[in-house]
Amino acid sequence: MTGSRLALVCFHLMLLAYPGYAMAFGLDDVADKARALAGEKYQKPEAAPDFLKNLSYSDYQSIRFKSEQSLWRADESRFQAMMVPRGNVYSNAVQLNVINGKGVGPVEFDKSRFEYPSQELAKRIPADLGYAGFRLTYPLSGGEARNQFLVFAGASYFRGVGAGQTFGLSGRGIAVDTGLPSGEEFPAFTEFWMERPSTDSKSMVVYGLLDGPSLTGAYRFDIHPGKSLKMDVTAKLFFRNDIELLGQAPLTSMFYYGENTLRPTGEWRPQVHDSDGLLIHDGKSGEWLWRPLVNPTQLERNYYHVEDLKGFGLLQRDRQFAEFQDNEARYDRRPSMWVTPRGGEGAGWGEGEVVLVEIPTRAETNDNIVAFFKPRRSVKSGETLELSYSVTAGEPGITEQPNGRAVRTFVGAASDDSTLRFIVDFKGGELTGIKPDATVVSQASGGDGTEVIEHFVEYVEASDVWRLSMLAKTAPGKRLALRGALKMDGKPVTETWTYILTPGTGLLGKSQ
Known part of the structure; x- marks a missing residue:
């Protein structure tokens, strides 16, 4: 064996021994699955057993993942993963996988990873129940503490925060017919692959497989936590059906009432909302457009035309405790979220409309605000679409807006x-x-x-x-x-x- 070939073999053996090294697996592998899935008839995922679906919110929250069971805990990795239990609104099972030097392997379900509020409930948990998603942790506050900063759970939803913030609004993989009389579809991530990060890594990669009645999709998330959370998203979508209203990079939030609305009878807090406005930046005109949110009396759907979208997002500009006076919810610490397209019209952006959907609500428990980008051209069955964009969560300054x-x-x-x-x-x-x-x-x-x-x-x-x-x-x-x-x-x-x-x-x- 020549010296060069011996060196090459040693190099590959070293990579296999290194736990943070990912074997050859990437977006194309997920896209192959999504493409094949799009050619098949949609199968609705099996729901969780009724006793779990019928759990109250408080009972569900009392099911706790044991932090010592986190993935990569033993390696003292900066990134660790905690599994999300099924139950309440998180009914569907999601297959979780890890990519490492040995290849791709599943994260097997183990109910002993959770603490249950009662032995009676613990006994009823099936041994093959599966997980609803996962949470990522990272030492945002310094020291040895691991802070939760990103959660993938429920349909195609994900929630992220920057350092010192509390969870609020959500992003989504895609939106289909949101706000239309025909009814909205909710495609869901059915499988994830997490690249095992090295011990001192400051970023990590997650892949997701999306499935829904009208489309499938393959996603890559390059995740960078810190003062602000930044995710670079690359997606390949495959359409089973024509879609009337496709929503790219959708954001979902809550606006109950604020300084620009009447206060509901019996409410003592000055304001209650996760976001207080929609911001849009059109690169062609150079205009930055700010639209304060409202809680309407009937469903409202507004379209804001842009010739060259540079960014849009739902922001929480109110940052003082006195503006909310809620010591439990801490709406003053809720993040803003900003979407920045990457690539031109050929990558699914360019001219189109930012759509704002506002739904009436009588409670702060309902997410009643949705914003997304609608491309100029509608999508048809059998077509594909590639998207590339960044999602940033943090303080309102993440927009880098220069004007007043x-x-x-x-x-x-x-x-x-x-x-x-x-x-x-x-x-x-x-x-x-x-x-x-x-x-x-x-x-x-x-x-x-x-x-x-x-x-x-x-x-x-x-x-x-x-x-x-x-x-x-x-x-x-x-x-x-x-x-x-x-x-x-x-x-x-x-x-x-x-x-x-x-x-x-x-x-x-x-x-x-």
Whole structure:
């Protein structure tokens, strides 16, 4: 054997012995499975036994994974994985696998990895029940503690946080017909493959297989935890059926009420929401569009056209405890989530619409907000689509937005009880440090049927903001659509604030 061949053999033996090395397995392997699956008839996954599906939320939460059973715990790896039990809304089983130097192997179900609230429940757990998903941990706070920062569980949902944050809104693999009268489909991740990270690794890779009535998909997630969580996502989708409304990179959140809405009867907290607005960046026009969220009286679906999408996300700009006063939920620590497309129209992006779906809710337990990108071209049965994008979770600054931002929106009835006063406070960007007598100019316009009666801007020293005040009205029974921004020297110095208000909010009496 020559010296070069001997060196090559030794190199391969070394890789096999190294626990963090992943054997040849990648997105193409998952895509082969997804492509073959798309050619078969969709099979609905088997649900968990009724006694598990019928567990109350609190009873389900009392099933605890034993942290000492975490994957890669014995190696003291920076990354560790904890399994999610089936039950309550997490009914479907998900096959988990690990990729390491020995190849690809399953993570076998073992109910002894969990602590159950009673021996009676523990006895009823089938030995082959399977897991509902997994949680990843990482030492975000320093030291030896492992912090949960990313969870894959339930349909195609995943939740992530940056350092010091609490879980809030979710991302999803894909959305199908969200908000349409025909009803929404919920494709689900049915199998995951986790590349075993090296002990001191600062990133890891996860693959996912998606299956649903109208499509299948193969996903690769390159995961980078830290002050902000960043995931680079690559996906290959295969369509069984035509889809009327395809939602790329969907985000799901909760908005119950806020500073721009009436407080529900009996509620003492100032605000209750995981996110307070949708932000969109169109690269062609350069515009940054901010849309405060509302809890409508009927389902609302709004489309925001973009010629060259550079990013969109659901943000939680309210960051002070005093704005919520909830010591348990800590909505002030909920993350924002920002989607950045990678690649042009050939990669599934480019021109299209960012869709915002708002669903009425009477409780904070319901996720009633969905935002996603709708491509210009519809998809047909037998077609494929490749997507490449990044999802970042963290503080609102993850957007790297350069201009002034709307930090507060207030709405109230004017003195004559037939019009509404809108107050929008802007801060940051080019507004920072300018003199109170600077020539900042207000700009406001109304949509079809909305009349802007007046608008002006003033500097508020007490809170160091530039306040845009607008008086607007609309015909009885019509929805109000309003836009506003600030300019200086003829150029925009803030994002464009936009607002939709539907009848029945109670701000102008019962009819309005």
